[in-house]
Amino acid sequence: MVAHAKENPAAHAALGKARNEWVLRVRGRVRPRPEGTKNPKLPTGDVEVVANEIEVLNESKTPPFYVNEETEVEETLRWKYRYVDLRRERSRDLMRLRHEVVDFIRGFMVERGFWEVETTDLIRSDPTGARDLVVPSRYYPGKFWALPQSPQQLKQILMVGGLDRYFQIARCFRDEDPRADRTLEHSQLDIEMTFVEKADVMALGEELYTAIFQKFARKPLKQVPWPRLTFEEAMRRFGIDRPDLRFGMELVDLTDTFRSSGRSPSARARRGSRSSRSPGARSTPRSQSSSRRKSLRGSAG
Secondary structure, eight states: OBOOTTTOHHHHHHHHHOOTTOEEEEEEEEEEOOTTOOOTTSTTTTEEEEEEEEEEEEOOOOOSSOSSSOOOOOHHHHHHTHHHHTTSHHHHHHHHHHHHHHHHHHHHHHHTTOEEOOOOSOBOOOOOSSBOOEEEOSSSTTOEEEOOSSOHHHHHHHHHTTOOEEEEEEEEEOBOOOBTTBOSEEEEEEEEESSOOHHHHHHHHHHHHHHHHHHHOSSOOSOSSOOOOOHHHHHHHHSSSSOOTTSOOOEEEOHHHHHTSSSOOOHHHHHOOEEEOOTTGGGSOHHHHHHHHHHHHHHTO
């Protein structure tokens, strides 16, 4: 945006006072930038606006962090000024990505004969795996609604009622202590089908998420079709029912080694003992090794 001091002194003075964060209303003429002033890094780098009239709609204080720079910002500061953070390019990209993924899911499911049905968020409390978030009832003092941890019973009603294929981007609420994989609320893709086998449900989920990764992911999936493990195999090889296969830290059975060591085996060793390999551990500083051993002892109970 440009204004010439001699041709339009009022617009030139207004531009001189304006800052990046201010909101302006500008009337003028769009023209190509002169040679040597074009900026290919900007979406509008080939043109400029010659301002005739400039009106300041809203001034702004200096923001807590700049929105036109992808610099590292402390997390609590970002969330305190979330409305500023949303103007940053990365935040907008993430919002757009979520919108596009959800839109893709809806199209995928509808093409396969599923209906999207919205279920209520105020239900009766039922015994489940986590504590309910509750809402007091104004009509019935002392009574409470529960927010759904998942629409489990509601979608089963739909199946009994004859809606054979249902899905929903469902909002779920659970009164849990925050952890890395736990939060008070989240969205989940909820699917239900009648007269199908377990393999049908798994095949649908694999097809959907494979398509999502192929369309939106920066890196390709390592393996298609997906590897499948039974619960017993996952626990035997990794010690957990949801292993992260990227690291390949499989457990090694050391039962026979301990039994033949000549020492009196503990009760746990007699039952069986397993450990994971740690490549490069010999070069690990002693302080890190001690910390790792303490962590392993704590996780072992």
